[in-house]
Amino acid sequence: MPGMVGRVPTPSAPTSGVPTGPGAAASSTATALSALRWADTPLGAPEKWDPAVRAVVDLVLASPVPMALLYGDDLVLIYNEGYAALIGARHPRALGRPAAEVFADVWYEPGAGEVIERAYRRGEPFLEREAVLPVDRHQTGPTEPATFTRGFSPVRDSAGRTIGVLSVAAQTSQVTRQLAGLSDFAAALAGTLTLDDVARITLRYCLDAFDADRVTFGVDEGSAWRMVRRIRGELLDEADERLPPLWRRVPADSPLPMAVTARSGVPVFAADGQPLRDSATDRHDHKIRSLAALPLRSAVIRGALTVGYQATHSWSPAERALLAASAELVGQAAERARRFETQHGTAQLLQRSMLPEQLPDLPRLRIAARYDPGVDGNAAGGDFYDAFVLPTGALGVVLGDVAGHDMQAAARMGQVRAALRALALTDPRPDAVLAGLDRLVASLGTEGGTPELFVTVVFGVIEIDQERITLANAGHPAPLIRRCRAEGKPTAEYVELRTGPPLGLGYRPHTTTVPFHPGDTLLLYSDGLVERRWQDLSAGLAGLGAAVTAATSGDPRALCAAATAAVAGATEDDVAVLAVEHAVKPSRSASMKVPAEPTAPSRVRHWMTTQLTEWQVPEGMIGAAVLCTSELTTNALLHAGTAARVEIDLSAERLLVSVADSGTRGQVTRAQTDPLSSRGRGLGLIEELSDAWGTDPTVRGSTVWFEILIPPA
Numbered sequence: 029m030p031g032m033v034g035r036v037p038t039p040s041a042p043t044s045g046v047p048t049g050p051g052a053a054a055s056s057t058a059t060a061l062s063a064l065r066w067a068d069t070p071l072g073a074p075e076k077w078d079p080a081v082r083a084v085v086d087l088v089l090a091s092p093v094p095m096a097l098l099y100g101d102d103l104v105l106i107y108n109e110g111y112a113a114l115i116g117a118r119h120p121r122a123l124g125r126p127a128a129e130v131f132a133d134v135w136y137e138p139g140a141g142e143v144i145e146r147a148y149r150r151g152e153p154f155l156e157r158e159a160v161l162p163v164d165r166h167q168t169g170p171t172e173p174a175t176f177t178r179g180f181s182p183v184r185d186s187a188g189r190t191i192g193v194l195s196v197a198a199q200t201s202q203v204t205r206q207l208a209g210l211s212d213f214a215a216a217l218a219g220t221l222t223l224d225d226v227a228r229i230t231l232r233y234c235l236d237a238f239d240a241d242r243v244t245f246g247v248d249e250g251s252a253w254r255m256v257r258r259i260r261g262e263l264l265d266e267a268d269e270r271l272p273p274l275w276r277r278v279p280a281d282s283p284l285p286m287a288v289t290a291r292s293g294v295p296v297f298a299a300d301g302q303p304l305r306d307s308a309t310d311r312h313d314h315k316i317r318s319l320a321a322l323p324l325r326s327a328v329i330r331g332a333l334t335v336g337y338q339a340t341h342s343w344s345p346a347e348r349a350l351l352a353a354s355a356e357l358v359g360q361a362a363e364r365a366r367r368f369e370t371q372h373g374t375a376q377l378l379q380r381s382m383l384p385e386q387l388p389d390l391p392r393l394r395i396a397a398r399y400d401p402g403v404d405g406n407a408a409g410g411d412f413y414d415a416f417v418l419p420t421g422a423l424g425v426v427l428g429d430v431a432g433h434d435m436q437a438a439a440r441m442g443q444v445r446a447a448l449r450a451l452a453l454t455d456p457r458p459d460a461v462l463a464g465l466d467r468l469v470a471s472l473g474t475e476g477g478t479p480e481l482f483v484t485v486v487f488g489v490i491e492i493d494q495e496r497i498t499l500a501n502a503g504h505p506a507p508l509i510r511r512c513r514a515e516g517k518p519t520a521e522y523v524e525l526r527t528g529p530p531l532g533l534g535y536r537p538h539t540t541t542v543p544f545h546p547g548d549t550l551l552l553y554s555d556g557l558v559e560r561r562w563q564d565l566s567a568g569l570a571g572l573g574a575a576v577t578a579a580t581s582g583d584p585r586a587l588c589a590a591a592t593a594a595v596a597g598a599t600e601d602d603v604a605v606l607a608v609e610h611a612v613k614p615s616r617s618a619s620m621k622v623p624a625e626p627t628a629p630s631r632v633r634h635w636m637t638t639q640l641t642e643w644q645v646p647e648g649m650i651g652a653a654v655l656c657t658s659e660l661t662t663n664a665l666l667h668a669g670t671a672a673r674v675e676i677d678l679s680a681e682r683l684l685v686s687v688a689d690s691g692t693r694g695q696v697t698r699a700q701t702d703p704l705s706s707r708g709r710g711l712g713l714i715e716e717l718s719d720a721w722g723t724d725p726t727v728r729g730s731t732v733w734f735e736i737l738i739p740p741a
Contacts, residue, residue, distance in 0.1 A: 057109045060120035061089075069124045070100040078185040079327050080360055084194060086325075087356045092345040097183065098144060099192040102126040114197060144193055147180040151190045151218075153211040154180045181214040188364065196353075198346070209237040210353060217361040221368050223247060226361045227273045230333065231258035234354065238347070240335045242316055246278065246286040247324070247331035247362060253278040253287050259312050283307045289321035290332040295355075296321045297348065300340040317341075322351050324359035329366045333358055387415050391614040392492050392546075393423055394677075396584030398592060398724055400603040410441045410483075411554045411604035416449060418456045423490040424449075427552035427606050428504065431482035443472065444483055444531075458487045458500030459537030462528075466502070469532035483531040486552055490544060490608060497544045499523060500537070503530035505555050505569075510576050510587065512547040520576040522569070549582040549609040551591060556601030558594075571595045580719045581682050582609050586735050589722035615679040616643060622672040624665050632661045632674055643678055649736055652717040653683055659713060660687040660732050682719070686733035 067073045071081070081099075085106060088095040094110035105122050112119040115130070122130040128141060135141035139156070147154050156178045183192040196210065213233045220226045227245050234243040235258055246255035256273040278287055284307040289296055296319075303319040318341035324331040333355050343351075387395040397413050410430030418424050426448055430441045444465065451464045462485060469483050484503035491498075499507060506525055512518040525540045544550065558568030575594030579587055584607035591605050620635050622628045633654050640650045657674060664672040664687050677684040714721050714734050721734035 057089075057107070057112045057120070057123075060123050064124050066124075070102060070104050071106070078191075080183075080185045081191065083325050083356055083360065084183050084192075087353055088194070091349040091352065093349040094197040096195045096197075097192055098127050098148070098195060099183075103128065103144060103148065103193065105130060111195075111197065144180055144195070147182055147193045148190060151182045153182065153215045155211050156180070179211040181211050182218070184218065184360075186363075209233060210350060210357075213237070213354065214357050217357055220361050220365055223362060223365045223369065224273055226358065226365050227256045227275075230354075230358050231256065231273075234258075234333070234335055235260060237354075238335050238351070241338045242312060242334075242336040244286050244334045245331070245358070246284075246290060247329055247366075248290070249277070252280050253282065253290065253331075255284070255286055285319055285321040286332045286334050289323050289334070290330050293323045295323060295348075295352070297343045299342050303336070318343075320348075320351055322355035324362055325356055326359040326363040329359070329362050331359070331362060383412060384414055384416075388417055388423065390417075390423065390492075392611050393490065394584050394609040394611055394615070394679075395423075395425075395607070396588050397604070397606045398588040399605075400592060411556070411602040412441045412445045413552070413604050413606040414445055414449060415606065415608070416452070418452060418489065420456060420491075421493075422456065423492070423608070424452045424456060424487070425490060425550070425552060425606060425608055426452075426485060426487045427554065427604055428483065428485035429554045429602075429604075440472065440483070444469065444485070448485070448487065452487070456489055457539070458489055458498055459539045461487055462500045462502050462531070462535055463537050466531045466533075466535035473532050484555075485531060486525075488550070488552075490550070490610075492544075492610065495543060495545050495610070496541055497550060498539050498541045499525055500539045501525045501527045502535050503527060505553060505558065508551040508553070508573065508576060509542070509544070510549040510551065510579070510582050511545070512549075512582050513545075518577055518579070518582070520573045522573070544610055546610050546612045547582065549584065549587055549607055551576060551587060552606040553591060554602060554604045556599045556603040557591060557605060559601065560595060560597050560599065562597070568595045580737060581735065583679075583682055583684060583720075583735055584609050585684065585686070585722070585724070585733055586720040588724075589720065611679060613680050615677050617675065617677040619673060619675040622661055622665070622674055624671050628665055628672075629658045629661045633658050636674070636676065639676065640678075640683075645678065645683065646738075649683060649738070653685060653736060656714045656717055656734055657685050657687065660685075660734075664689040664732070680738065682738055683736045684733065685735075686731050688731040 071077065074082070077085070084097055088097050088106065089108050091108055092110060094108070094114050096105055096107035096111045098105060103126055104124055105127055106124070107115075107122070115122055118130055127144065128135045131140070143154055143156060146152065177198050179196045181194045181196075182190045183194050185191045194214075213229070216229045216233070217226065220229060230245050231243050234240055241260045242257065244255055244257045246253050254275045255278050256275050278284060280287075282288075285296060285298075285303055298319045300317055302314075302317070304313040304316050308314045315338045316336040317339055319334055319336040320343055321332055321334045324333065333351075335351065383397075383399060387397060395415050397415070399411065399413070411428070412430070413425075413427045415423060415425045426445075428441075428444060428448075430444060447468050448461060448465055451461045455461065455464075465485065486499060486501045486504040486507055488497050488499040488507070490496075501507075504527070506522045506527070508520055508522055510518055510520050523540065523542055526538045528535050528538065553572070558572050559565060560568060572591060572594045575590045576587060579590045581587075587607045587609075588605045591607075592603060618639050620632065622632055636654050636657055637650060640653065645653075653676075657676075661672060661674060672687055672689045675686045675688070717736070718734035719737045721732070724731045724733070
């Protein structure tokens, strides 16, 4: 394991479980490996190896290209026959020994050992295009320098920790670009979180690195497969890369080489013929004459990677090795992504199920909220918001934060939110609500043995007929109000509200009432929005105030988007935002449910044109809005594969359009679409034609919206 002191192993009887590459039985390296005392090395006994470590060792030993794994803090050497030929007389004594000892005569020279140690310590890949190595050309002859291209990539275990460095060496110039690409590919895959990310990077890399005409990537999906394809010459722009790839469902018994190889786990190389004759879906498949299909080596996910050409292609040993190395990297990345997506989906479903699925729809109050998970998005958090109509006809709004990023924090959050609503429906006075909630939190802390339970809440009652808000605060950041008068520019002001201690510590009731005129917008937010480790809190609050003031309108959805982007840098905390606008005039709204079928976008265009014309919206705005909505509808149907809902809301200041789906990111499409279509360029149009746009996750899917301001008459 990393950190153990390396000991020089001694030969012994063959050890069970020692991996060897194909055809390695007759090689000197295989003999030396069989005689190695693995238990005396930092790797330990082979049967106890981490699956990711075993995969890398198998890759090294099976490759005809010179490769070595430098493992652990001592960078202990495990290498294949090709690498043994490079180091000459240093083999076989080099096996299982620290690299600094094996290459003691050159290790501390500039550009030697420091390069490998940097790749290990910092986790950074490195390509050395002209490395001079002391290679023993003959076992008994003098040592002479030779020039090589070497790539160093950090190797990570199943937990994502760097445990070594993979070294690939080559003397042939034709693989220099591919080696550089492999190192960059490994680094790019190391930063992926989802299968969508893995697919995008894999397709782009394989097309470029192997100069291929067709690349596919497929993984198991329950009782079937799902596959994504990229064709050379297919036009893609920046907007396309932000969208989920277009996955296509493939039956479990499909004759596609991707599915066949994924089922069997056996790589296939066809140099000439019609490898896709029995499974071709279009003319591009029929043109493929040579194809390589490599299985993904993973314990929790099955799949395959294919690379094809429209001409005959002989797969050289070096190319096969690079393909195998690429498939190994893809398999490890796909396994990490599958685990992340499973955990992420469970945590976020729990989180969002405890938040209101719909906010009140009131004539003079427009309401929107946004929740973004912090940390790595892989855990449930305690931030929550709510808005509900009180028996008096007023609107109750709340935003709170239960400390923690685990299931217990999410459960506490659900209890606090439910209790607050119940208390408010009985007695809506903000001070009375928080006083009762304080007693509940204290009781929960005592009951759970956690008296330090930390809960902050701000609760307000908006009385629209009185044009005022009454607020109470228990340890939460001060609310912000964007004031907008017809005769002046917008301003933003924090409510001067006495902030008591967090709930459970003896809350002392106190309320503050402030005006809330038509055109004003209230913004409640959690501390993750403005807090950053490297800067003072006042800087974050100033940034939020400036962003809210500069917002193009007081529309709650646009304001939530502007607020979440107000403070630079990533936050480690959850972020929740709730915005309520006192509309100058009641808005007009309409909605349409869109079925998941190819004719849906045209039906949306016709419906929206008719509706906006009836509302006497300027003709220029109608054209821009219809075009943007058509693109959003197409993307929702294409990438979510479920029915969508289009909503339009017209006020005196702006036109707001949203398209919501009930699918999940990356779900296989069920719409009958051209699999070669390149979608997503509409997002670039939306950026040009709208004044603001954004994407909001919801309890059951996601919503994309845009806003177009109406010019003054």
